[in-house]
Amino acid sequence: MDLAAIKKTTDRNQAKASDPLASAWVSANAGTGKTYVLVQRILRLLLSGTPAERILCLTFTKAAASEMANRLFKDLAAWATLPNIDLARKLSKLTGKSTDEATLRYARRLFARALETPGGLKVQTIHAFCERVLQRFPLEAGIAPHFSVLDAEEATALRRKSIEHILSRAASEPASAEGEALKIVIAHAGEDRFDEILRYALTDRDRLKAALNAAGREADRLDGYEPDLRAMLNVRAGVGEMDLVEEMAAILDTRELDEACAILAEGKKTDQEIAVNLNLAKMVAASQSRAEAFAAAFLTQDKSLRQRFITKGLREAQPALTARLISAQEIFHGLMQEYDALRLARASTALVRLAKAVMEIYDGEKAKRSALDFDDLISKTFDLLDKSQAAAWILYKLDGGIDHILIDEAQDTSPKAWDVVEYLADEFFSGAGARDIARTVFAVGDEKQSIYGFQGAAPKKFADMGQIFSRKSETANQNWHRIPLTLSFRSTSAVLQAVDRVFGGSDALPGVHLMSSIVEHHAFRQGQFGLVEIWDTETAEKQDAADPWSPLEDHAPDEPVVRLANRIASKIKYWIDDKTILQSRGTPIEPGDILILVRKREPFAAPMIRALKARGIPVAGSDRIKISDQLAVKDLIVLGEFLLMPEDDLALATVLKSPLFDLTDEDLFEIGHGRRWLLWDALKAKAEKNEAYKEVADWLSRWLARADLTPPYEFFAGVLLAGERRERMISRLGPEAGDAIDEFLNMALRYDDKEPPSLQGFINWMRHSGTEIKRDMEQGRNEVRVMTVHGAKGLEAEIVFMPDTCGKVGAGRGEPLLALENGKQETGEGAHLVWSIPASRNVAQIQEARQSKRSLEQEEYHRLLYVAMTRARDRLYLGGFETKTGREKDCWYDLVRQRLDPILEPAQDSFGNRVWRHGSPQTVEPDRSRSTSSAPDWAEDLPGWAKVRAPKEPVRTIPISPSSIIPLGEEEQDEEEPAGQAAISPLRLASGNRFLRGRLTHSLLEHLPNIAPAEREGAARRFMGERGRELTKQMRESIVSETLAILRNKQFEPLFGPLSQAEVPVAAHLPAAKKGDVPIYISGQIDRLVIEEDRIQILDYKTNRPPPRIPEDVAPAYLIQLAAYKLAIGKIFPGKPIACAILWTDGPNLMPIPDDLLETYRAELVPRRRSRT
Template sequence: MVRSRRLGDRRMVAAPRPIPDAVRATQARASDPAASAFVSANAGSGKTHVLVQRVIRLLLDGVPPEKILCITFTKAAAANMAERVFSTLGHWVTLDDDRLDAAIVEAGIARPGADLRMTARKLFACALETPGGLKVQTIHALCTRLLQQFPFEANVPARFTVLDERDQNEMMERANLAVLLDASRDPDSATGRALQIAMASAADVTFKDVVREACLSRDHFMAWTDSAGGTEAAAAQIGAALGVDPRERIEDVERAIVDGPNLPRSQWDEIASVLDTSSNADRKQADRLREALTLTGIEQVDNYLNVFLTEAERTPRATVVTNGFIGDNPAAGRLFEMEKLRITPLIERRRAVTIRDRTQALLHIATAAAANYRREKQERGRLDYDDLIDKTLAMLDRVSSGWVHYKLDRGVDHVLIDEAQDTSPRQWDIVDHIISEFTSGKGARDGVVRTIFAVGDEKQSIFSFQGAAPREFDSRRRGLERKFIDAGLKFDPVSFTYSFRSGAAILQSVDYVFRDEDIYRSIHAENAYPVHETLADAGPSLIEFWELQQPDPKQDIEGWRAPFDGLSLTSPEVKLAKRIQAEIRRLVESGTMTGHIGDRRPLRYGDMLVLVRRRGNAFDAVIQALKHANIPVAGADRLKLTEHIAIIDLMNLADALLLPQDDLALAVALKSPLFGLCDDDLFKLAWQRKGSLREALNHHAAADNKLKDALSRLEKCERRFVTETPFAFYAWLLGGDGGRKRILGRLGHEANDALDEFLELALGYERKAPASLQGFVAWLRTADLEVKRDMEISRDEVRVMTVHGAKGLEAPVVFLVDTTSSPSDTQRLKLVHLPRGNAAPDAPGVVVWAGKKADDPAAVAAARATMLAETEHE
């Protein structure tokens, strides 16, 4: 658990903190509009403040707003930065001369005069009136604007639209379905045979996930296929990488395994009888042999191999039969040992051939699905997020795009990049094109200083997520520094060392953890360890390490008494969750103080942040413990829409309206907050009814006011849903009929996010499909929709979320829950990248579809271990 201070609730105006002169000087250097700068900023060191400050100083320096380009990592960050710029400029308009001078000095300009004050007061209107406004946007928004501006040069549809994640999932589902239907119509085709192999290798859901991953893995799987020259050439490379003869078939290898000279199949029963005369371990081997004899095909091979391989790791047994058996039957013992030596290389060949066939099957299906996906995008004039980057970079790379470069060069004089450590190499390449003329030829125009500013922190990188490569941060810094200095331009590498957020104990603890050079160098390219310093007024801070929770002794529970799902009350996760809940209550009820010196206040529930690595048992246990203790909690930061109880109720109501004979759907709807019936009411309706539940409701309503109200509301729904669109129907149900109020009354305000997303989806569905309730509900059930809740909203509630989801947030008290869990699961690796061998360094390597770790051939096992080591390193 980490306790520190925060900058205060955004709704409160906190007293300004005294900032050391050294900090102000460093911030002024970083925001100097006359110099390019590359800033390495520790967490909580004020990088967003300096970004805003640099934009304002550029505007004060006379730079037109349209000549400034700010690139952020998320839309929320872009909106936040733009809001802070406009808020500052708008505030300046209201200040008198003395206070405005002080504000300008605060921005980094030493001696403002009357002219500068006049300029400052005009900036708000100037920024507002700029066509298109301030260009503060994500890299994808920038690419969208460029492609829309130059569709002919980029070879994209002139009025293209961008696929969001939801539409992309739907389009990929259709692409996959078309391939599967083609394969099922012609089982003897290449795709048909590939589907049979693939389906035999994985469950339906797993196979669908692998195909999607392969289709969207443009930098790996699809890049390798394209570089190989097509599907057949790539298929040949798989066998070569695994050391498998292209003529070798899996049936031949499996036949060689069971038809050996040492233990012929015709003698398995006889050999088993001999084993029966020995120890228990040998009798188990006899049972395995007899079981294999009763089977055929792959099952027989697998069961025969059970004699020679361990059950869990699937590695060769140290001893196949016992020493006692060997002593009594030396000849048979030698046969077993010879057979183990014979089949060991065959097992390796079988594994390699299996992965080759499985990957070749995936290759045929994924390339066909990817072709369908690209075709539909082209027909509908759509681009996905990867297309935006690829098309923009391809356009800028072409020699014939001089006109594009000319327009870019005339449109941007200053580029600012936020979260530079999470900028992928391809995104950096786009930035390089934009600033390519800043230091050369006429691009370095007389009288115009053109700059780049980037700020980031390698230690905060999201690593491989979305292609981020934190090593690029240092590489690009060095490259840009060399480029600008060689051109005689000022370039200032700056480091922010002071923390406005954390106390001394926390920073010292972080330094202690990373005191080992090997650990430090794993996250940072610099030779010198960064300095972490606190402000003089930082409040007290503390780090507590709790002992690990151990599970209670396991008790035998009869099957019918065992819980259907959920965690045991004695599990470590539940016990830890209860301790966290108790500690949160103690901190708040005891009036523990927080805040920096001069701005102290008691802790609130909204000051607590509980972080987990992944949403799993510990995540759910903490939320449940807080709810059971009546501690206000914001709920999950992400939720599956169709798994939320309020949405389940809305969909069941639709089912009941569409099919009045669906008693279960109607019962669920009636028991929901929409109608408010209880179990006793439903029992009264359902017990000994002669017809449907709907007919029983009609029958009993006259004698029961509660049932009468429910029937009246149901009849209103029945009249409306046949004439109104899904959005209009649900908008009335949740709004005019008061459904939202009743749902929130029972489920709490966190249901608001799910209901808002539900209505938005209903409205969006009507724009792209016939507006029918049946179609909407069917589409909703097949879509894998996730709602991302805004956890930055200031409420007096405990927040529980993942570490990545909390990026950019802060809180006085932070609980780190599952710090001892493994950061990765090698069993989840589906696509494994094999070494490139003698290929060019930038050539995509062969990618194979791996199965269980225990079934890896040597080449795949080594590649998996390398990928795991890289993940652990991150």
């Protein structure tokens, strides 16, 4: 079929899919415009007269909901302003019908109607919809009105708290059911994996609840759980572990053992080995040891039957003995299976018991907080519609508000979410709900792209729901369309041909098609250059033993991972430097054209990003950042750990080497080598003789003083501000450290709001936090993107690299829990939850469950490959890195290489490397409208006036802050430095409290005059104890003494009397004094202002030590500041005498400033300011 015919079929299918009078189930290949079809359907629904509030559109993510809403509003906004001819053309293309004047008027009003819809357009995630339903019917759902929704971080912390509560309770009552369960679980999991195993059990609470319900009788006490598991696993009722051990130990009596040992000892080597183990069984008395000896004789290490049990010659010579031993072997194997199954049943029941207890505590804690988590939103809504006594009434109320349900990315919808949708849509097809108007269900998805099985998505459910709604629609005599979309607008022919070769044909990979019998793609971009290139894998080479004195590295330079990362980075660098043309576009390849996909971030993402940065290639970094794994955050956490326990030498050493202080290995060696005490003590001792170490020790001492008294956010914000430490960390660790630091501070702020603020609590909370930053990787910035395939779903790029192709199925998952069918359900829902402990490998039912799960993982593995390959628009590069054992069987690399082999051609790349290629040539004009750095598709050309040079602006007023005015060539003087000092110490410049003394003194002089004289000293000391913790005790005492001396001095009483005001803001506009000058606007704050009947006094405090002796020696910056204040006050109080003075706190000494001196600096105000601008 040619492109014209395929395009015509696609247009017809898209029109059927958007038909507002029919329900539709759309299966759309990657790149075929799923979102476009969905938006077109909503527009046609609105145009047909459906009120916006009666349309419910459910999406998989908030980003997808936002994108869809933006597209809708963009189109509706355009309709409101388009000329009639253009609007009529658009509407005719949308509906396939001619448009009259009334329809045009109606279409123009839709934008306003959509904006005014109560509650807005219902384009939202299933979680957001369920939240709305529960908010509307909280009492019927059995939850608190005005409940809150826990975010993932809060839910994790609450689960952690619940687990700790149960562990504490179980440990304190070891004889209780929970105590016994804890012993069993720890025995099988160990302390290292205990948290992980329990977390898996709690991950899917619906599955856990279903398993508990499946236990039947007395499920609250779990009395029925283990008996049911025993029956399912063919374990006899009432038999215990020791009973089975005794049976195994008695499998052969002493006479039989003597006979067997004597005969086997004369046989071949294999027979003799069996004789040794049987002889050991005869010699030991303990049943456990005897059973172990029999196991060594009868079974292999993995507890399966020995296949070469008794050699052929001995079998023929001793048939009777052989028959007896083989019979004993088979019986023993059955007993061993039963023994392992019993242990499995006990371990599984113990784990479920603990998980059930944790779940109950967790639910109770949520109830106390009137909160729900994300899983609750769907499960509570389902229960509301399924089990509530008011379910019929609720469905009736909801039915009255929804006429059309649309589901985007339907293949990723979980079974429980489908159940909610089915309840809502049931009324569309039956009873009072089947009203005269057409009420429809629409779903668009692609089972080949269902890759979220770990979140509950099931592609089979998508296909099943299509069948269910199809039957219901036919029963109700409603129109129903099942529509395939196969024309891809994204990828070139070469890429799609490769995809069809890998996933199509009679031997299609399992898991990629359920609704369609074949996988077939058609390319819209005919005649454009496309390329699929496969590289040889990077193999592991034998490495020399590492030098124990060399620094540790994440990856050695010659590791396969690093070699492949360098090869990709070099190729990208060559493209950019050489300005290699992207043929389909006719412009050079840019960094933003490139997407590098990995199955999981480790081990490839970090070396890849490093290789790109090393070559100066712009790279967006990782798409997800786990906060607690970021170096900047680790440095801040370890600082907290040291402050909580100064005896922790390792924590202190880490802090000293971090960007917080930047000490070197040599510095650490000098401080710590040969010490006889703590590293902290050694640092303080060295600080007495080394100024650099003194600064470090001073900062740590200040932070130690504040750690127990300051909330975490305030504390860490102060640490990062002091000495520009945030800037230091970003400079050393890279720009991405800024994102991590910001989120760390946000987490500290949230912790302060929700928990009793303490550094110990916050550090512990951070250790267990799994918070991640999900970075927006939509193509906008011109940077290479390195992402997981899961994160890249929905994205595309001109060039895609797939370097992570040699890994095994299910790598990184390893979930230890399985659902064992109990015969009561057709699906895994309600099945018993079993823990596949190592001993369960020999249990047949567990082997079957594992194989079933492995098959599901294999299918999703194939679908993940499909998603990865279909991200590419023009070029797809596939490579791989192997481990020492080679690459995994049936890995992506082998699947693609083998299936593409007939169409691949050998070639050499620009670096001389052997590659295999399949391509399509450029035979049409390049599409130059596409460019990574171009504006988004919604952007419009700038209007003409925006391209005309703006006329010269008139002279504008210059704003001046008096305290910031500094004469050219001079620096602002540090109040803490002697007036005549030639330079400020670099160590003092780095200090965060360089101006702290002045600020504290100003604050005391502002507030103490308002306090009764007898109470001033106590108030001053309390204030300094709180705000001056970073200063030494001697300095704090000095500030208090100086301030009180000023306030007790009779000479200064008028300055602090009832006619005075503290910290007076002042602002004034001063026109140009003469032609050519610039008008100025003065804005500042006067330390003290005294307004008397006959004059005004302006007072400025300064803490310089020692102060100048005469006004002429005062720093010019201070004099300009006073001149500016005098100008501003003169503007406000014209004609009144104004006196200015500086109060030097060291003395104290009041220094009046002569008017003629101020006039000198007043004359310099305007020209100085003007010259700086």
